[in-house]
Amino acid sequence: MPQAKIGVIGGTGLYDIEGMTDIEEVDINTPFGKPSDTIVVGRLEGVGIAFLPRHGKGHRISPTEIPSRANIYALKSLVSRGSDSGYYMDFWS
Template sequence: MEKIKIGVIGGTGLYDIKGLEEMKEVKPSTPFGEPSDNIITGTLEGKRVAFLPRHAKGHRIMPTELNNKANIYALKSLGVEWIIAFSAVGSMKEEIKPQDFLIPDQLFDRTKTRVSTFFGDGLVAHISFADPYCPTLSKILYETGKDLGYRIHNGGTYLCIEGPAFSTRAESRIYRSWGVEVIGMTNLPEVKLAREAEICYATVALVTD
């Protein structure tokens, strides 16, 4: 099977990639069940890319229902070494406005029920997770956004809640007091599983509110 090093995970509103050529749909089998949707492989600006819509075409899968282990395993099986993940988020700071982009460098985990590791059943491992996002890929994404003229913020903490409900006003006040920059529902356990799979992972967070 062809090895594709660049993976893209599309978030809310991103279900395909404009300009992708030589497209083909593949559905790798995994020991964890089916990924969110077929993976679309193709060529973008001369680079081979594998694209996976996180919530499936038509936005059919809630954050709490995602089979993250199957998604990451499927991309890894194609040879993916770098994942660019897109996520819609809410802003927790006045200076971060709707339609801004942010490249987070830290995470705060408020999820509750999600399976967050490939390990277990007799296989024990403890990964380093002090810096959850890949600094090399994050820098490339930030500099590219600046060069394209987008309002983009470099660094910040992404607080991941369980969902699917949004936070209460009381919860939001507490989260703001913690100093987090954005809030979303999808980066965890996705980024933990990518780290365990030795995939370089970075997020482009689009502020929607």
């Protein structure tokens, strides 16, 4: 399974990160069910990024139906655990 240094949860209207390279889509099952969508893992300016659109691609999941626990569990499983890693950014709209 690919690893990233940063996990990003995208809010409304943010369905990808421009400039990412070496992209791989990862489908993860968690103890809390499936996350909102597949997680896109790639590189941005040399840094490993794991990106998950909070509402799913195309905004198909309403705020009350977002599987938050599954989303966090899935991202955490992809973000490496080195001393300088594990930073999460959350873009809420």
